[in-house]
Amino acid sequence: xxxxxxxDPIADTKAPAVPLEKRWDERKFAAKLVNPANRRKHRVIVVxxxxxxxxxxxTLAEQGYHVVQFCFQDSPRRxxxxxxxxxxxxxxxxxxxGDSVYRLFHDTVKGGDFRSRESNVYRLAQVSAQIIDxxxxxxxxxxxEYGGLLDTRSFGGVQVQRTFYARGQTGQQLLxxxxxxxxxxIDAGNVExxxxxxxxxxxxxxxxxxxxxxxxxxxxxxxxHLADAVVLATxxxxxxxxxxxxxxxxxxxxxxxxxxxxxxxxxPCFTQIHPTCIPRSGEHQSKxxxxxxxxxxxxxxxVPKEKGDTRPPAEIPxxxxxxxxxxxxxxxxxxxxxxxASRAAKNVCDxxxxxxxxxxxxxxxxxxxxxxxxxxxxxxxxxxxFDMYQRITAEDPYAVPMRIYPAIHYTMGGLWVxxxxxxxxxxxxxxxxxxxxxxxxxxLGASALMQGLADGYFVLPxxxxxxxxxxxxxxxxxxxxxxxxxxVRERIERLLAIKGTRSVDSFHRELGVLxxxxxxxxxxxEGLRKALDRVPELRAxxxxxxxxxxxxxxxxxELEKANRVADFLELAELLLVDALAREESCGGHFREEHQTxxxxxERDDENFAYVAAWEYGEKPVLHREELVxxxxxxxxxxxx
Amino acid sequence: xxxxxxxxxxxxxxxxxxxxxxxxxxxxxxxxxxxxxxVLNQELIAAGEEPVAFDHDCREGICGSCGVVINGQAHGxxxxxxxxxxxxxxxxxxxxxxxPWRAKGFPIIKDLVVDRSALDRIVQxxxxxxxxTGSAPDAHATPVPKPDADLAFDNATCIGCGACVAACPxxxxxxxxxxxxxxxxxxxxxxxxxxxxxxxxxxxxxAEGFGGCTNTGECVASCPKGIPxxxxxxxxxxxxxxxxxxxR
Numbered sequence: 001x002x003x004x005x006x007x008d009p010i011a012d013t014k015a016p017a018v019p020l021e022k023r024w025d026e027r028k029f030a031a032k033l034v035n036p037a038n039r040r041k042h043r044v045i046v047v048x049x050x051x052x053x054x055x056x057x058x059t060l061a062e063q064g065y066h067v068v069q070f071c072f073q074d075s076p077r078r079x080x081x082x083x084x085x086x087x088x089x090x091x092x093x094x095x096x097x098g099d100s101v102y103r104l105f106h107d108t109v110k111g112g113d114f115r116s117r118e119s120n121v122y123r124l125a126q127v128s129a130q131i132i133d134x135x136x137x138x139x140x141x142x143x144x145e146y147g148g149l150l151d152t153r154s155f156g157g158v159q160v161q162r163t164f165y166a167r168g169q170t171g172q173q174l175l176x177x178x179x180x181x182x183x184x185x186i187d188a189g190n191v192e193x194x195x196x197x198x199x200x201x202x203x204x205x206x207x208x209x210x211x212x213x214x215x216x217x218x219x220x221x222x223x224x225h226l227a228d229a230v231v232l233a234t235x236x237x238x239x240x241x242x243x244x245x246x247x248x249x250x251x252x253x254x255x256x257x258x259x260x261x262x263x264x265x266x267x268p269c270f271t272q273i274h275p276t277c278i279p280r281s282g283e284h285q286s287k288x289x290x291x292x293x294x295x296x297x298x299x300x301x302x303v304p305k306e307k308g309d310t311r312p313p314a315e316i317p318x319x320x321x322x323x324x325x326x327x328x329x330x331x332x333x334x335x336x337x338x339x340x341a342s343r344a345a346k347n348v349c350d351x352x353x354x355x356x357x358x359x360x361x362x363x364x365x366x367x368x369x370x371x372x373x374x375x376x377x378x379x380x381x382x383x384x385x386f387d388m389y390q391r392i393t394a395e396d397p398y399a400v401p402m403r404i405y406p407a408i409h410y411t412m413g414g415l416w417v418x419x420x421x422x423x424x425x426x427x428x429x430x431x432x433x434x435x436x437x438x439x440x441x442x443x444l445g446a447s448a449l450m451q452g453l454a455d456g457y458f459v460l461p462x463x464x465x466x467x468x469x470x471x472x473x474x475x476x477x478x479x480x481x482x483x484x485x486x487x488v489r490e491r492i493e494r495l496l497a498i499k500g501t502r503s504v505d506s507f508h509r510e511l512g513v514l515x516x517x518x519x520x521x522x523x524x525x526e527g528l529r530k531a532l533d534r535v536p537e538l539r540a541x542x543x544x545x546x547x548x549x550x551x552x553x554x555x556x557x558e559l560e561k562a563n564r565v566a567d568f569l570e571l572a573e574l575l576l577v578d579a580l581a582r583e584e585s586c587g588g589h590f591r592e593e594h595q596t597x598x599x600x601x602e603r604d605d606e607n608f609a610y611v612a613a614w615e616y617g618e619k620p621v622l623h624r625e626e627l628v629x630x631x632x633x634x635x636x637x638x639x640x
Numbered sequence: 641x642x643x644x645x646x647x648x649x650x651x652x653x654x655x656x657x658x659x660x661x662x663x664x665x666x667x668x669x670x671x672x673x674x675x676x677x678x679v680l681n682q683e684l685i686a687a688g689e690e691p692v693a694f695d696h697d698c699r700e701g702i703c704g705s706c707g708v709v710i711n712g713q714a715h716g717x718x719x720x721x722x723x724x725x726x727x728x729x730x731x732x733x734x735x736x737x738x739x740p741w742r743a744k745g746f747p748i749i750k751d752l753v754v755d756r757s758a759l760d761r762i763v764q765x766x767x768x769x770x771x772x773t774g775s776a777p778d779a780h781a782t783p784v785p786k787p788d789a790d791l792a793f794d795n796a797t798c799i800g801c802g803a804c805v806a807a808c809p810x811x812x813x814x815x816x817x818x819x820x821x822x823x824x825x826x827x828x829x830x831x832x833x834x835x836x837x838x839x840x841x842x843x844x845x846x847a848e849g850f851g852g853c854t855n856t857g858e859c860v861a862s863c864p865k866g867i868p869x870x871x872x873x874x875x876x877x878x879x880x881x882x883x884x885x886x887x888r
Contacts (some may be wrong), residue, residue, distance in 0.1 A: 059773040074695065075760050077800055078703040094780065130776070137776035139769040139829045141793040148783025166793060172702055173796060180768035187764040195757065218749055247697040281670040286678055287699045388701065391724050394670075457773045503685045505678070549690045554652070555750045557693055558685070 003532070003577045003619070010264070010613050010623040014419035014463075015119035020631060024123040027419065028462050032469030039064035042468050043227040045212055047199045047254050049076030051171070051449060052432025053233030054178035055456030061182075061190035063461055065468075068225055069182070069191050070214060072198040072249055072560075077179045080235055080247040081452060084171025085292035085385065086155065087163035088135075088449040090128040095152060099160040101125045106632050108447060111157045111337055112412075112440020113587035113603060114634040115267070115611070117627065119419055120437045127458045128450050132164055134457055138177040142166050153381075155445035156293050157337035157639070163446040168292050168385040174449055178456070194225075199254045200488045200563065202230065202261045202428065205480045208473070209258075209428035213488045217560060220553040222489055224481045228473050229427045229464055232258060233456065236411035236433040238271060240568045240575065241520070242512020244408035245274060245290040251564035252571050255415050255434050263423040264613040264623060266436035267413035268571065269579035272443050272588045273521050274409030275341035278392055278402075279361040288407040289392060291364070291385055293445040296334045296341070298369035298378065299402070301325050303353040303362050313355070313363055313401050324348055332639040339442045339587050339601070340639060342406035346521045347599065349405070356403045365401035406521060410448055412439040412588065413578075416613040416625075420463035421455060424613075427471070429464060431455035436611065441587025492552050495562050500545030504561045507542045508568070511535070515572055519579050522590045528580045535576065539569040574620055581622065584608045596636075605634050641667055641732040645680065647692055648739040653748055659737065669728035673716060674699060674706060676727060677738075693751040699723040701864065704799030707806070708752050709739040714803035714862040721801060721864045741802050743811035745850040756802045758848035759816055765844035766837040767820040769830050788826045795823035797865045804859035804867075810851030815859035817841050818875035819867045825878055835882035842879055 016026040034042070042065050046057040049071040061067045071079060091104040104125040109116060132150070136142065142164050143151040152161045166173040185191040196217040203211035203224060211226035237252035238244040259265045276291045302321045309316065325344060326333045336344075345362050348354065355361050370378050375398060379386070386397045393403070415423050415430040417437050423430050432452040439447065514534055518527035542565070550556040585594040585601035586608070594602045611625040642665045650657030664680050671679070674696050681691035697705040701724040710716030716725045730736060738752065746754040784792075796819075804815035821838050824830035830837070853872060860869045 055773075062772050073697060073703075073705065074756060075704075075800065077760070078697055078705050080698060080703070082704075082799075083698045083700050083702050092779070130774070132779045133776035134771070134773055136779040136782075137769065137771035137829055139771075139792075139824050139827045141789050141796050141823070141827070142779075143793075144784055144786045144789040146786050148785050149780055166796075169702070169797060172799075173793075176796060180763065181771070181773075183760065183764040184768045184770060186760075187766075195760075247703060248699060249697045282668055284668060284671045284675050284679065286672075286675050289700050388724070391701075391718075391720060391726070394726070394728060461773070503682055505682060547685060549685060549688070555693055555753065558691060 003580060005617070005619050005621045007615060007621040007623045010416070010625045012117065012119070012418045012625065020118060020122050023119050024126055031462055031466035034465055034469045036064050040066055042066065043068055044229045044231065044464060045225060045227040046070070046231045046233060047212065048079065048233035048235060048434070049179070049182065050079035050081035050233060050235060050432060051175055051178055051452030052456045053231070054079065054175065054182050055453050056231055056233060056431060056460045057191055058178060058181035058185050059457055059461045060464060061185035067185070067191045068194070068227060070194045070197050070199060072196065072217060074196055076182055076193065076195065077176060079175060080250050081175045081449070082172045083247065084449055085168040085290065086294040087153065087165035087170045087446040088131065088174065089155070089162050089446040090132045090164055090450065091125050091162060092129050092132060094150060095161045097160045099162050103160065104128060104162065107158050108444060109440070109632040110637060111442055111444035113442050113637055114440065114605065114609065114629060115270070115586055115627065116438055116440030118629060118631055123459065124438050124451060124454050127454045130458060131450060131453045135174055135177050138181060140166065140173045140177040153294060153297055154335065156296060156335050156341065157332070157444045165294065168294070168382060171449060174453065178453070198560065200257065201484050202258045203481055203484050204261050204425060205476050208426045210476050211481070213485050218555050220551070220556065222485060224485050226476050228468055229429065231429045231431060231460065231464070232415065232434050233431045234434045236414070237571060238408045238411050240511070240572050241408040241515050242508050243280065243285060243288050243516070245277060245288050248287060251567070253564050253567045255430070256567040256571050258415060258423065258425065258428060260616050262425050262616070263428055264416040264615050265413070265574060266416035266611050266613045267578065268575040268614070269519070269582060269589050270412035270441045270587060271408055272338060272410040272412060273342040273406045275338055275345055275406050276364065276404045277407035278389065279356055279405040281357070289388065290407070290409065291389060291402065291404060293338065295364060295382060295385060298381070299334065299364040299366050300368055301334050301362055301364055303348050303355060307352040313365070322353070329639045336639045337442060337444060342521060343590060345406055361403035361405045363401035364404045366397065367401070370398065408516070408520070410443055412436065412441060412443055416611070420466065421460055422463065422467065427467060429460060431460055441589055492559065492563070495546070495559065495566070496548055496552055498543065498546050498548070500547045502545050502547060504546060504548065504558055504565050507538065507546060508561070508565045511538060511569060511572055519576055522592050523579050524592045525580065528576050532573065532576045532580070535569065535573045542566065542569055574614055577620055578612055578614065581612065582608060609634070641669060641727065643667065643676070643727070643730060643733070644735045645676070646735065646737045647752070649692070649751055650748055652750060657748070667727055669726065671727045672699065672723055673710065673725040673727065674723045693753050695753050696723060702799060704801040707741055707801045707803055709741065709806060711737050714741070714807040715864055719864060741806035743805045743850070745805060745811060745813060745848050746802060758850070759800050759802060759813065761848060762813060762817055762841055762844045763820060766833065766840035767824070769824060770833060771829065782828050784827060792823045792826040795819045795867060795871055798867055799865055801864065803862045803864060805850065807858040807862035808851065809856055809858065810854060812853045813845050813848070813850040814853035814872055814875065815863065815867055817845050818871040821878055822871045822874045834878070835885055838875065838878040838882050
């Protein structure tokens with residue numbers, strides 16, 4: 001029995017048919033405008049306040065729209081973009097090292113393992129330079145050199161220095177910049193902010209997105225909010241794996257409910273595994289903490305040459321160490337892209353060379369860098385990361401090497417969008433990590449911050465204008481709204497009425513282990529099958545046996561989690577189906593059946609150079625979007 | 641290890657709260673403090689009781705969501721956030737008191753959860769540079785001396801957790817406001833609004849019911865991000881200068 005049905009192909013119709021370099025200018029020029037005096041008559045809902053949502057809300061409000069903004073946190077400043085450490089890429093070529101818009105585009109398409117759209121990625125590279133200008137104008141304190149100019153560093157998968165950073169807190173600083181811009185618009189009355197409010201469904205009227213149903217997390221009140229367009233900027237779904245680097249509250253509910261209302265979900269199986277995470281310390285672990293990839297600029301990764309060598313690292317002499325990345329990939333060394341570095345770590349650990357508890361770790365060693373540059377230089381570059389590592393592990397990384405292991409980090413899949421970042425539901429725009437568009441099967445370091453801000457500051461404001469300027473919208477009648485609200489209410493009542501025996505977390509943890517074991521760093525047909533058998537059972541158990549204390553009409557954190565885990569249990573199945581259907585290895589998707597003789601991922605461009613856009617149904621329906629590479633010719637990705 | 645946590649339980653803003661003791665056994669010194677609360681909550685749920693409500697999100701010490709008073713100290717005995725505090729900082733058998741932030745500016749919502757939106761309103765009053773999107777000059781057009789950029793950064797690292805308010809005997813939000821004012825006043829981009837910013841932010845702080853600053857320094861001692869005491873002097877200088885200039 002087939003796991004899915006096949007539907008008509010899908011295509012992006014919004015990227016103009018002009019040369020790559022002119023597409024975005026052409027699209028902006030052809031886009032309809034809305035007279036400034038008419039803009040305040042339009043309400044736009046933005047869900048999420050991270051880099052994408054915050055920058056979009058601030059910019060749309062600046063343009064004169066009335067923005068209604070939502071976040072589940074108590075303040076927009078807490079969105080998980082705040083935790084990004086390393087940096088943000090921009091084709092400024094301030095280093096005169098041969099960088100250009102075209103090179104950033106090229107690196108990003110290649111880094112994404114040829115599963116992203118050329119048009120979108122080129123635009124991303126184009127606006128990248130403007131993002132840095134915008135952030136600096138807002139007072140983001142990027143690292144500077146003594147001459148007062150901006151400092152840059154390099155990141156995995158790249159041979160130029162184009163990454164701008166603010167110590168190891170780049171995400172925080174960029175987010176605070178967007179948050180401040182948003183705060184300014186809140187004060188001006190152009191943004192109506194609903195904090196501690198969670199979107200639970202999408203209101204679609206006459207085929208168009210016209211609002212959301214949301215729950216006030218403090219009072220439990222369910223309310224419908226209407227608008228002329230809805231923007232989802234709700235981040236990724238990595239928490240389907242339970243243990244991930246995502247914040248505990250990060251969830252897929254908004255995009256999943258939109259999917260169930262008709263938005264296609266693209267490439268769900270492309271989940272990025274980040275190579276430099278602090279290994280888990282025990283069963284109690286609630287989440288994983290990342291160590292910025294920028295550490296690989298100066299840190300050298302190694303394991304002992306001897307299996308099961310339990311000597312302390314300092315006692316293992318130089319010639320008994322295997323600097324395996326430098327050995328396998330001499331030209332990129334420790335700076336190979338994330339999927340390559342992650343898989344290499346898994347391979348050495350699986351082969352029995354891993355260090356630390358359970359042998360699930362490799363060393364990230366700064367001894368050479370400290371000798372070469374001195375401790376103060378290392379402190380200046382990575383001080384806060386070293387402090388964080390020490391706090392979590394109680395080990396001093398200046399004295400002993402860090403131990404790292406890969407972990408689920410970023411999801412490249414998400415709702416399908418066209419060049420305008422509009423989903424298959426007109427009026428529903430999806431930006432940042434919540435969409436699928438720019439990263440392909442893998443994400444290079446320092447490109448997520450770039451995409452979030454590019455979408456929010458520069459792309460969306462132009463395309464939302466076009467939508468509102470070219471669409472006639474009637475008032476929404478109450479009849480259209482009531483059924484959605486009722487469904488949301490009933491679902492919550494149903495959850496609360498189960499009164500079973502197992503906690504929400506116990507289901508989430510079980511799902512997570514299942515997904516990590518069978519759909520994590522490497523996947524097999526057999527394992528995916530096994531998980532596909534178990535997930536529906538687990539979902540049935542959840543709806544039969546979950547226990548949620550308390551009531552709906554109050555702050556109820558177990559109910560919040562239950563709502564989200566119920567959606568993860570559905571999304572997990574689509575993720576597995578997608579992974580099973582993709583009979584190739586590609587970026588963050590490694591199918592063991594498809595590898596080269598030397599163990600590298602083997603892509604199948606002939607059959608799989610497409611975006612898998614899934615339509616919701618009794619059985620998921622696969623719509624393929626063919627990917628065309630006119631500029632960057634797909635080749636075996638080589639970093640040796 | 642084994643601990644007894646005495647946790648502030650309060651069903652809502654209008655109800656009375658009290659400390660309730662809960663013994664927790666078999667926890668690991670490698671657990672974070674919030675993971676201890678997770679373990680306790682799983683036990684409470686299994687026993688048919690209501691779990692403890694507490695704010696948390698990133699669990700990496702950067703989002704600023706978590707924050708409780710542990711044994712009388714904001715975020716507990718180490719200078720970090722509650723999510724980055726580990727049980728190795730406590731001794732086996734210890735009795736640990738856990739309370740919400742207490743300040744007039746932070747009304748209690750439930751158990752350990754308080755409303756810190758007043759801090760957002762202080763930022764909304766002027767804690768920004770007015771830089772509309774799309775018209776910014778090239779980033780290299782205005783060099784910023786590295787020491788200024790570094791000091792601005794030191795202040796910009798504030799996570800808005802509210803520990804400074806909770807630690808202050810007056811419930812003052814001065815350190816929070818000082819961090820933002822100092823960050824922006826050091827950069828060339830923030831100059832035109834410099835005077836107005838500080839006056840508006842200080843007004844907003846007072847309007848929210850935060851107490852005045854008496855230079856006690858508890859805020860600095862409890863700040864997980866090490867915002868320096870000098871920022872408060874800087875805020876005062878900025879405020880005096882702007883007041884004299886009569887910016888309104």
